[in-house]
Amino acid sequence: MKKLSFFIIGIFISANLFAQQALFGGQEIVSPEIHEDCSVTFRVQAPDATKVTISGDWMPSQGFTPGSEEMVKDEKGVWTYTSDILSPELYSYTFTVDGFKSTDPNNPFIVRDVSSTMNIFIIGGLQADLYKVNDIPHGTLASRWYDSPGLGIDRKITVYTPPGYETSKEKYPVMYLLHGAGGDEEAWSTLGRAAQILDNLISQGKANPMIVVMPNGNVTQDAAPGAGSDGFYKPQFMAPKTMDGTYEANFMDIVKFVESNYRVKADKANRAIAGLSMGGFHSLHISRYFPNTFDYVGLFSAAIMTREDATGKVYSNFDETLKKQMDNGYKLYWIGIGKEDFLYESNKEFREKLDKMGMKYSYMETGGGHIWKNWRVYLSEFVPLLFR
Amino acid sequence: MKKLSFFIIGIFISANLFAQQALFGGQEIVSPEIHEDCSVTFRVQAPDATKVTISGDWMPSQGFTPGSEEMVKDEKGVWTYTSDILSPELYSYTFTVDGFKSTDPNNPFIVRDVSSTMNIFIIGGLQADLYKVNDIPHGTLASRWYDSPGLGIDRKITVYTPPGYETSKEKYPVMYLLHGAGGDEEAWSTLGRAAQILDNLISQGKANPMIVVMPNGNVTQDAAPGAGSDGFYKPQFMAPKTMDGTYEANFMDIVKFVESNYRVKADKANRAIAGLSMGGFHSLHISRYFPNTFDYVGLFSAAIMTREDATGKVYSNFDETLKKQMDNGYKLYWIGIGKEDFLYESNKEFREKLDKMGMKYSYMETGGGHIWKNWRVYLSEFVPLLFR
Numbered sequence: 103m104k105k106l107s108f109f110i111i112g113i114f115i116s117a118n119l120f121a122q123q124a125l126f127g128g129q130e131i132v133s134p135e136i137h138e139d140c141s142v143t144f145r146v147q148a149p150d151a152t153k154v155t156i157s158g159d160w161m162p163s164q165g166f167t168p169g170s171e172e173m174v175k176d177e178k179g180v181w182t183y184t185s186d187i188l189s190p191e192l193y194s195y196t197f198t199v200d201g202f203k204s205t206d207p208n209n210p211f212i213v214r215d216v217s218s219t220m221n222i223f224i225i226g227g228l229q230a231d232l233y234k235v236n237d238i239p240h241g242t243l244a245s246r247w248y249d250s251p252g253l254g255i256d257r258k259i260t261v262y263t264p265p266g267y268e269t270s271k272e273k274y275p276v277m278y279l280l281h282g283a284g285g286d287e288e289a290w291s292t293l294g295r296a297a298q299i300l301d302n303l304i305s306q307g308k309a310n311p312m313i314v315v316m317p318n319g320n321v322t323q324d325a326a327p328g329a330g331s332d333g334f335y336k337p338q339f340m341a342p343k344t345m346d347g348t349y350e351a352n353f354m355d356i357v358k359f360v361e362s363n364y365r366v367k368a369d370k371a372n373r374a375i376a377g378l379s380m381g382g383f384h385s386l387h388i389s390r391y392f393p394n395t396f397d398y399v400g401l402f403s404a405a406i407m408t409r410e411d412a413t414g415k416v417y418s419n420f421d422e423t424l425k426k427q428m429d430n431g432y433k434l435y436w437i438g439i440g441k442e443d444f445l446y447e448s449n450k451e452f453r454e455k456l457d458k459m460g461m462k463y464s465y466m467e468t469g470g471g472h473i474w475k476n477w478r479v480y481l482s483e484f485v486p487l488l489f490r
Numbered sequence: 491m492k493k494l495s496f497f498i499i500g501i502f503i504s505a506n507l508f509a510q511q512a513l514f515g516g517q518e519i520v521s522p523e524i525h526e527d528c529s530v531t532f533r534v535q536a537p538d539a540t541k542v543t544i545s546g547d548w549m550p551s552q553g554f555t556p557g558s559e560e561m562v563k564d565e566k567g568v569w570t571y572t573s574d575i576l577s578p579e580l581y582s583y584t585f586t587v588d589g590f591k592s593t594d595p596n597n598p599f600i601v602r603d604v605s606s607t608m609n610i611f612i613i614g615g616l617q618a619d620l621y622k623v624n625d626i627p628h629g630t631l632a633s634r635w636y637d638s639p640g641l642g643i644d645r646k647i648t649v650y651t652p653p654g655y656e657t658s659k660e661k662y663p664v665m666y667l668l669h670g671a672g673g674d675e676e677a678w679s680t681l682g683r684a685a686q687i688l689d690n691l692i693s694q695g696k697a698n699p700m701i702v703v704m705p706n707g708n709v710t711q712d713a714a715p716g717a718g719s720d721g722f723y724k725p726q727f728m729a730p731k732t733m734d735g736t737y738e739a740n741f742m743d744i745v746k747f748v749e750s751n752y753r754v755k756a757d758k759a760n761r762a763i764a765g766l767s768m769g770g771f772h773s774l775h776i777s778r779y780f781p782n783t784f785d786y787v788g789l790f791s792a793a794i795m796t797r798e799d800a801t802g803k804v805y806s807n808f809d810e811t812l813k814k815q816m817d818n819g820y821k822l823y824w825i826g827i828g829k830e831d832f833l834y835e836s837n838k839e840f841r842e843k844l845d846k847m848g849m850k851y852s853y854m855e856t857g858g859g860h861i862w863k864n865w866r867v868y869l870s871e872f873v874p875l876l877f878r
Contacts, residue, residue, distance in 0.1 A: 132724065148590035153538065179589060197592070201567060202536035204585070204592035205600075208724060210607050211716045214598045223722055237712075237719045240644065244632040246656075256628065268634075268751055324625075328599045331625045334611055336520065336596060363656055 131180060133208040134195075134223050142185045142223070144195070146206060149179025151199045156183050158195035159473070170198065190230035191475060192295065194220040213292050215474075216284035217327075217337045231302070232482050233295040238305035239265035243297045245287075245329075248359040252352030257318055258325035259356070260287045262297050263364070264304055264311035273367045275489040276313045276360055277398075279481075280377025280384050283405070284339045286326035287318040290481075293474050294378075299482050308486045312374075313364055317356050319377075319384055321348045345380060345409045347416030350387045357395075374488050376400025376436070378477040379445075383407070391416050393427035398488050400436045402480040403472055406448040421459075428461040434487055435463040438480040442471040519568065521596040522583075522611045530573045530611070532583070534594060537567025539587045544571050546583035547861070558586065578618035579863060580683065582608040601680050603862075604672035605715075605725045619690070620870050621683040626693035627653035631685045633675075633717075636747040640740030645706055646713035647744070648675045650685050651752070652692055652699035661755045663877040664701045664748055665786075667869075668765025668772050671793070672727045674714035675706040678869075681862050682766075687870050696874045700762075701752055705744050707765075707772055709736045733768060733797045735804030738775045745783075762876050764788025764824070766865040767833075771795070779804050781815035786876050788824045790868040791860055794836040809847075816849045822875055823851040826868040830859040 133145040144156055154173040161169025173181035194213065196203055205212055209221040224230055241264045247256045264274065279296060281289040290296040296314060303309035320341035324330040327337040343349075361368040375396045377385040382404025389399045411417040435456075439449045456463055466483060470476050521533040532544055542561040549557025561569035582601065584591055593600055597609040612618055629652045635644045652662065667684060669677040678684040684702060691697035708729035712718040715725040731737075749756040761784045765773040770792025777787045799805040823844075827837045844851055854871060858864050 146590060148588055150540065150588040151590060152588075154590075196595075197590075199590040199592075200536055200538040200540075200588050202534060202539060202542075202585075202587040202590070202592075202595075204587075204590075204595050205607065207590075207592050207607070208605075209722075210602045210605050210725065211722045212593075212600055212602075212607060214600075217596075217598050219593065219595070219598050219600060234721060235713070235717060235719050237644075240635040240646075242632050242634040244630050246630040247628040247653075256625075258628075265635075325623070329623060331623050333622060334597075334599045337598065 131208045133206055134221075136223065136225065140187050140189075140225050142188060142225075144173070144183045144185075144197075144206065145208065146173070146181050146197055146199070147179055148181055148199045151175075151181070153200060154181040155198045156195055157198065157203075158185070158193060159475075160185070160188055160191070160193055173197075188225045190225050190227035192222060192224050192230060192233045192478070194222050196220050214288075215293060216339055229479060229482055232299045233478060234302075235298055236302060236305070238301060240301050241265050241297060241304075242267065243291055248356065248363075250352060250355040252355045253321055253348070255324050257323075258287050258329060259318065259359075260291055260316040261360075261364070262291070262300055262314040262316070264300065264313065266311070267313070267365075271365075273365045274311060274313050275372035275374070276315060276364075276366050277374040277376065277485070277488060278315050278317070278356070278385075280317065280319055280375070280381030282377070282379030282381050283344065284337065285381070286320060286323065287316050288326045288329070290316045294481065295478055296481065299478065300485065303482065303485055310489045312485075312489060313360070313366060315356065315360050319349050319381060320344050321352070343412065345383060345405075346412035347387075347409075348412055350384060350391055350416045351413045353384075353388045354392065370395055370397050371433070372397075372489060374398035374400065376402060376481075376484055377404070378402040378480070379472065380405050383409075387416055390420070390423045390427050393423055394430040397433040398436070399432065399434065400438075400480070400484045401449075402438050402477050402484075403440065403443050403445055404437070404449065404452075405445060406452045424461065425459060428459065435461065436466070436484055436487065437463050438466040438468065438476070438483065440468045440470040440472070440476050442469065443476075444472060519596045521594055522609075524611065524613065528575050528577075528613050530576060530613075532561070532571050532573075532585075532594065533568055533596065534561070534585055534587070535566075535568050536587045539563075539569070541588060542569040543586045544583055545586065545591075546573070546581060547863075548573070548576055548579070548581055561585075576613045578613050578615035580610060580612050580618060580621045580866070582610050584608050602676075603681060604727055617867060617870055620687045621866065622690075623686055624690060624693070626689060628689050629653050629685060629692075630655065631679055636744065636751075638740060638743040640743045641709055641736070643712050645711075646675050646717060647706065647747075648679055648704040649748075649752070650679070650688055650702040650704070652688065652701065654699070655701070655753075659753075661753045662699060662701050663760035663762070664703060664752075664754050665762040665764065665873070665876060666703050666705070666744070668705065668707055668763070668769030670765070670767030670769050671732065672725065673769075674708060674711065675704050676714045676717070678704045682869065683866055684869065687866065688873065691870065691873055698877045700873075700877060701748070701754060703744065703748050707737050707769060708732045709740070731800065733771060733793075734800035735775075735797075736800055738772060738779055738804045739801045741776045742780065758783055758785050759821070760785075760877060762786035762788065764790060764869075764872055765792070766790040766868070767860065768793050771797075775804055778808070778811045778815050781811055782818040785821040786824075787820065787822065788826075788868070788872045789837075790826050790865050790872075791828065791831050791833055792825070792837065792840075793833060794840045812849065813847060816847065823849065824854070824872055824875065825851050826854040826856065826864070826871070828856045828858040828860070828864050830857065831864075832860060
């Protein structure tokens with residue numbers, strides 16, 4: 103150490119000094135604080151505010167108005183709210199301070215849902231343990247670009263490869279996992295916890311190792327907002343041309359990319375396609391339009407609805423192609439929906455149609471509506487059924 | 491389309507209805523709005539607030555107190571502030587509403603710096619064009635786990651592979667790029683825009699294609715806060731054992747992992763190591779402790795200081811090992827620092843030491859202090875000099 107003495111600088115380098123860049127330091131407040139009984143205390147400093155509320159996705163909502171609760175101010179200007187005991191789940195919340203709705207400055211864990219940002223936390227236990235990073239072997243999550251000749255652009259795609267992929271010589275089956283309207287190639291790995299769910303299910307021996315491909319279903323984007331050549335912009339709920347057949351008609355660009363760039367079992371028995379909401383719509387149409395390609399189909403709160411067909415082909419001959427898909431055979435046609443989902447009735451009609459034509463499917467009905475909580479559960483239920 | 495008619499559901503599925511999950515909708519406000527002259531207008535709705543300020547990293551700071559400006563309220567409760575003309579850069583900012591400091595709900599682009607979150611935007615042009623995603627070939631950014639026998643844990647690591655890596659048969663040189671105190675394996679790819687800088691420099695022919703390895707320098711963490719088995723927690727500025735020699739002593743675990751898992755040119759001529767602040771400290775010591783391993787060393791605002799040596803080896807025999815590194819030969823020893831950096835003087839002393847012993851280095855002095863703006867510039871200057 104003596105030889106280093108010339109280095110000694112005359113001042114004590116405190117963490118504060120070191121943090122010259124950390125312009126916007128968080129207050130020394132713990133929020134959220136998860137108590138042993140699984141109630142949660144939220145805290146926020148807003149000394150000059152007259153009203154602060156918290157809006158959390160565990161609170162009962164009024165239609166599309168999320169529930170909220172008032173926080174209480176202490177003598178130091180810190181507002182506090184303690185929840186009831188919460189059941190295991192990944193939760194999200196925001197604060198509203200004098201009419202200003204924003205994130206919790208003491209919780210750096212933020213996810214984006216379409217154009218909104220919100221803080222998250224996890225109450226462990228039951229299915230929520232699948233959403234945690236546990237001390238087990240982990241797969242790799244890669245952000246990659248592929249060429250889509252059909253769309254004429256390079257596009258970003260998220261690919262999960264299972265633990266051991268890089269060092270084994272094995273070939274793997276592939277699940278294509280599609281996002282909903284307003285989502286993109288980041289949605290399933292952030293809001294959906296897909297990598298954690300796969301790591302955990304594989305580690306528990308409940309799922310076969312597989313590659314999970316999460317593409318971007320908005321054909322006018324090369325990548326998620328902020329991640330592509332359009333730069334930073336406020337995302338719209340519905341990108342143009344997302345449900346006009348263009349994506350479905352060109353989906354084989356993605357399959358070809360995957361099958362020529364990864365060690366995969368490139369046959370029907372080893373291909374699954376699933377998606378939530380709009381991604382369920384896409385999965386339904388892609389698996390029917392290419393009716394001998396996927397042995398496993400998952401429709402999570404699928405958007406069953408008519409759309410204008412820009413290709414003139416994808417949405418036509420619906421009954422014939424669905425019957426062809428049935429006649430070609432498949433292993434699993436899986437439908438999940440919540441009783442409060444606004445798409446419940448259209449899904450019911452679709453199931454009645456399948457019943458009538460004799461097309462077998464598995465069905466899971468949960469509580470709740472059109473929410474990520476359900477889509478994480480559907481993924482966790484669907485994955486163990488694949489490639490058996 | 492006729493065949494689809496049974497699907498028609500009796501209600502018009504509006505975007506609002508579809509957005510059942512989008513609990514926390516942003517207001518229909520554009521913020522930031524970048525004008526043609528590169529001034530920027532920020533807007534935020536806070537109808538009941540009495541005072542709203544914006545704090546941006548382009549504003550002059552008072553020591554460690556960031557600058558801020560008051561916003562002005564209109565009759566609709568929207569507060570507005572328009573900046574002066576801003577020069578090309580990636581900027582960050584936050585709002586403070588009645589003493590509550592938080593992010594801009596209309597800008598979904600947020601980065602985390604240690605425990606703080608802030609919004610970002612880019613004013614294009616000059617060096618800032620390197621920080622953008624341009625319509626050029628892109629590399630792959632992967633989050634992967636590696637086994638560190640020396641530390642006894644699996645750890646997360648971020649790896650950039652250049653465009654064409656997956657399909658070529660070539661071997662590539664490797665740059666190890668280290669974060670500062672409070673950072674982790676996510677810092678260089680989020681705050682540092684490393685993937686964008688590499689993509690752009692490679693595309694412009696200014697840099698050779700290379701692999702960039704971004705490890706986590708906090709040896710008690712398996713991964714960044716929220717990404718590892720410790721779950722979600724508020725990050726501390728200095729994790730334990732980050733500067734006690736343990737990381738440096740075990741760094742070859744990372745090199746061995748990379749060289750046995752990627753197609754690399756595994757020799758000194760094709761290895762670079764660089765880091766910012768604490769990562770500069772790490773780079774200095776790693777390149778000296780393994781004195782015949784790296785032909786290229788980059789110290790960006792390096793923390794030149796004494797530390798307690800838990801290994802009893804890494805920080806001892808400083809002069810001898812530095813001289814050995816010099817005598818072994820190297821291609822580039824690069825030092826960059828800002829005139830206002832609190833580490834300026836200790837870097838000056840270090841340069842004087844190098845001068846005295848005849849150890850050659852390249853030196854870049856910029857304005858500004860201990861800030862990401864400088865570290866992105868240093869990376870952009872350093873990378874074109876490598877592997878020539």
